[in-house]
Amino acid sequence: MYAQMIKSEATQDDPEKLAAFQVRIDAGDKIEPKDWMPEGYRKTLIRQIGQHAHSEIVGQLPEGNWITRAPTLERKAILLAKVQDEAGHGLYLYCAAETLGVTRDELTEMLLDGRMKYSSIFNYPTLTWADMGAVGWLVDGAAIMNQVPLQRTSFGPYSRAMIRICKEESFHQRQGYDIMMKMANGTEAQKRMAQDALNRMWFPSLMMFGPSDAESVHSEQSMSWKIKMNGNDELRQKFVDQTVPQAEFLGLTVPDPDLKWNETKGGYDFTGPDWDEFFDVLRGNGPCNKERLAARNKAWDDGAWVRDGLMAHAEKKRAAKLAAE
Amino acid sequence: MRNEWPLWEVFIRGQHGMSHRHVGSLHAADEEMAIKNARDVYTRRNEGVSIWVVPAHHIAASSPSDTGPLYEPSESKVYRHPTFFDIPDDVGAM
Ligand SMILES: [Fe+2]
Numbered sequence: 365m366y367a368q369m370i371k372s373e374a375t376q377d378d379p380e381k382l383a384a385f386q387v388r389i390d391a392g393d394k395i396e397p398k399d400w401m402p403e404g405y406r407k408t409l410i411r412q413i414g415q416h417a418h419s420e421i422v423g424q425l426p427e428g429n430w431i432t433r434a435p436t437l438e439r440k441a442i443l444l445a446k447v448q449d450e451a452g453h454g455l456y457l458y459c460a461a462e463t464l465g466v467t468r469d470e471l472t473e474m475l476l477d478g479r480m481k482y483s484s485i486f487n488y489p490t491l492t493w494a495d496m497g498a499v500g501w502l503v504d505g506a507a508i509m510n511q512v513p514l515q516r517t518s519f520g521p522y523s524r525a526m527i528r529i530c531k532e533e534s535f536h537q538r539q540g541y542d543i544m545m546k547m548a549n550g551t552e553a554q555k556r557m558a559q560d561a562l563n564r565m566w567f568p569s570l571m572m573f574g575p576s577d578a579e580s581v582h583s584e585q586s587m588s589w590k591i592k593m594n595g596n597d598e599l600r601q602k603f604v605d606q607t608v609p610q611a612e613f614l615g616l617t618v619p620d621p622d623l624k625w626n627e628t629k630g631g632y633d634f635t636g637p638d639w640d641e642f643f644d645v646l647r648g649n650g651p652c653n654k655e656r657l658a659a660r661n662k663a664w665d666d667g668a669w670v671r672d673g674l675m676a677h678a679e680k681k682r683a684a685k686l687a688a689e
Numbered sequence: 690m691r692n693e694w695p696l697w698e699v700f701i702r703g704q705h706g707m708s709h710r711h712v713g714s715l716h717a718a719d720e721e722m723a724i725k726n727a728r729d730v731y732t733r734r735n736e737g738v739s740i741w742v743v744p745a746h747h748i749a750a751s752s753p754s755d756t757g758p759l760y761e762p763s764e765s766k767v768y769r770h771p772t773f774f775d776i777p778d779d780v781g782a783m
């Protein structure tokens with residue numbers, strides 16, 4: 365998902381306090397920043413919320429790529445609004461992470477020097493306008509699948525950020541699907557572009573949910589702390605079951621020859637993504653890893669004088685105001 | 690990190706005469722920029738007609754360990770709720 369393979373941190377806390385904490389979680393209490401919490405809970409959350417925030421921010425790049433080349437003024441305004449929302453999502457989440465005792469600049473620096481990750485999906489390129497459709501439809505669609513249950517997560521600030529985000533996310537998916545409908549019902553060339561976008565985005569989208577639960581060593585603790593709400597395979601299945609009919613409606617073919625409805629399980633059988641490719645992308649070898657991190661680093665470095673200048677200006681104004689009093 | 694913009698808490702009043710409500714926080718160099726950023730981050734869909742920003746370090750908060758002493762006393766005072774009193778239907782609206 366936006367937060368993939370979050371390693372949960374070991375906790376060495378007083379067992380009595382830990383047990384009392386678990387009772388609160390099980391009772392559905394929200395944990396707030398000033399409440400006692402296990403060190404592992406705090407650290408795992410910083411990593412997870414941070415990775416989620418970074419994904420929203422880096423996720424602006426593949427779509428930002430098409431803003432100046434949107435086919436109409438209306439599409440341009442819509443895409444701009446969508447990308448601006450993603451900046452907002454990043455900010456809501458950074459704020460939630462900061463309540464756990466990490467600063468915004470620390471989080472940013474950990475992204476920029478590679479200590480923290482962002483979702484693998486944003487290391488794939490957006491080659492044609494149809495990719496704007498496929499990203500909204502599939503990538504935001506997969507994100508929604510994971511974010512809706514996270515509204516009930518145990519950490520109050522995270523849960524509140526997710527509630528805000530979910531309110532805005534459905535616009536993202538629908539504008540993407542709207543682009544796909546237009547392309548799929550357009551000229552032969554447009555239809556080919558739509559199919560090509562689906563072909564390239566399908567498996568990377570399935571990767572967003574992370575590796576199979578059987579291989580996710582860290583899920584259990586996060587599940588009992590209600591930091592992670594569902595298994596990876598469960599969400600991936602749900603995504604496939606929801607998305608295949610949507611592809612059929614578009615008259616497009618999901619690029620999986622083994623995709624088949626399974627009556628007994630009431631869901632589709634499908635081919636999983638290539639996990640070697642997934643791990644390779646996580647290691648930094650995806651098609652766009654270098655470009656994405658370079659863009660973020662450049663923005664941070666180029667903005668340094670603005671951040672410092674505005675801070676100096678604010679201090680000068682404060683001093684002048686004090687002197688006038 | 691060395692020179693991070695301070696943190697501001699943001700409160701928004703919605704359309705229908707409700708009180709300002711805490712919606713989140715953000716970083717800004719000064720109050721003017723905090724209001725501009727709040728407008729961009731928290732009112733993209735007509736969520737508000739008025740914005741308050743407060744430097745986060747100016748917020749004093751109760752401590753979780755005081756929950757008992759602060760809120761338990763009101764638990765036993767059920768007579769503060771109108772439903773505590775049985776008024777016969779014949780009395781009419783009250
Ligand atoms: Fe988002």
Ligand SMILES: [Fe+2]
Nearest residue numbers: 423450504507
């Ligand atoms: Fe997103």
Ligand SMILES: [Fe+2]
Nearest residue numbers: 450504533536
């Ligand atoms: Fe989105």
